[in-house]
Every structure is written in structure tokens, then in C-alpha cells.
Amino acid sequence: xxxxxxxxxxxxxxxxxxxxxxxxxxxxxxxxxxxxxxxxxxxxxxxxxxxxxxxxxxxxxxxxxxxxxxxxxxxxxxxxxxxxxxxxxxxxxxxxxxxxxxxxxxxxxxxxxxxxxxxxxxxxxxxxxxxxxxxxxxxxx
Numbered sequence: 411x412x413x414x415x416x417x418x419x420x421x422x423x424x425x426x427x428x429x430x431x432x433x434x435x436x437x438x439x440x441x442x443x444x445x446x447x448x449x450x451x452x453x454x455x456x457x458x459x460x461x462x463x464x465x466x467x468x469x470x471x472x473x474x475x476x477x478x479x480x481x482x483x484x485x486x487x488x489x490x491x492x493x494x495x496x497x498x499x500x501x502x503x504x505x506x507x508x509x510x511x512x513x514x515x516x517x518x519x520x521x522x523x524x525x526x527x528x529x530x531x532x533x534x535x536x537x538x539x540x541x542x543x544x545x546x547x548x549x550x551x
Contacts, residue, residue, distance in 0.1 A: 417462075426440070433447045483498065492512055
């Protein structure tokens with residue numbers, strides 16, 4: 411993972427901005443990308459602070475407070491889909507999440523949503539009954 415730019419570089423960038431240099435010009439001078447320079451300039455003008463924000467770490471689980479509601483809903487409903495649960499969360503609880511977020515949360519709760527599709531019979535499997543003589547044309551139906 412990449413490191414944050416040094417505080418020294420950020421301070422020199424801010425001094426260049428205070429002297430009237432444009433954000434893109436200062437970015438070119440200090441060899442950072444133009445987008446980084448523009449973002450630093452916006453942050454500097456808005457807050458007066460240019461310290462690096464925290465990187466990495468553990469993000470809190472969005473659905474932690476909805477665990478009991480979700481598990482009760484799973485018990486109540488007969489085989490709901492993830493899309494149904496996402497819609498119910500949005501409509502009834504006002505929480506907007508994607509199916510993947512919901513799936514990972516429910517997996518941590520020990521729930522599975524793998525559905526087994528109805529499949530055609532195997533084409534490579536045995537097609538004649540064991541009792542029928544070979545080549546009789548009788549097939550197991």
C-alpha cells in the first residue's frame with residue numbers, strides 16, 4: 411500500500427499556494443499529480459489544514475444494527491432472494507446497501523443463499539435400465 415506524502419512536502423505546497431501559485435503549477439513544481447495538487451488546494455482553502463487523512467483500518471459493518479431484523483425476516487419468509495432483502499432494507503429501514511454487502515454480512519451470520527437450479531438430466535449419465543438387455547432401446551424414464 412502506498413504511503414501518504416510527507417508533511418514537509420505538503421507545507422511547501424501550501425506556501426507556494428499562499429505566494430499565489432496555482433494548484434496545478436505547484437503540483438508540477440513539487441512533482442505530484444495535478445489531481446493531488448487540486449485536492450490539496452481545495453482542502454487547504456476550506457480547512458486551513460493539509461495533514462494526511464487516516465489510511466486503511468477496519469471499517470464498521472453497515473448492517474450490524476440490522477442483524478436481528480434480518481435474521482427474523484429470514485425466519486419469517488420462505489426462501490427470500492438477496493434482491494428482495496435489499497429492497498426491504500431500502501423501503502422498510504431506509505438503508506441502502508448492495509447485494510454483495512448483504513451477502514457478506516449474512517455469510518458472517520452463518521446464512522447461505524446458494525440456490526440449486528433445476529437441471530436437465532445428465533447427458534453423460536446412464537440412460538438404459540440395468541435390467542434391460544444391451545441394445546434393446548428401452549431407456550429409464
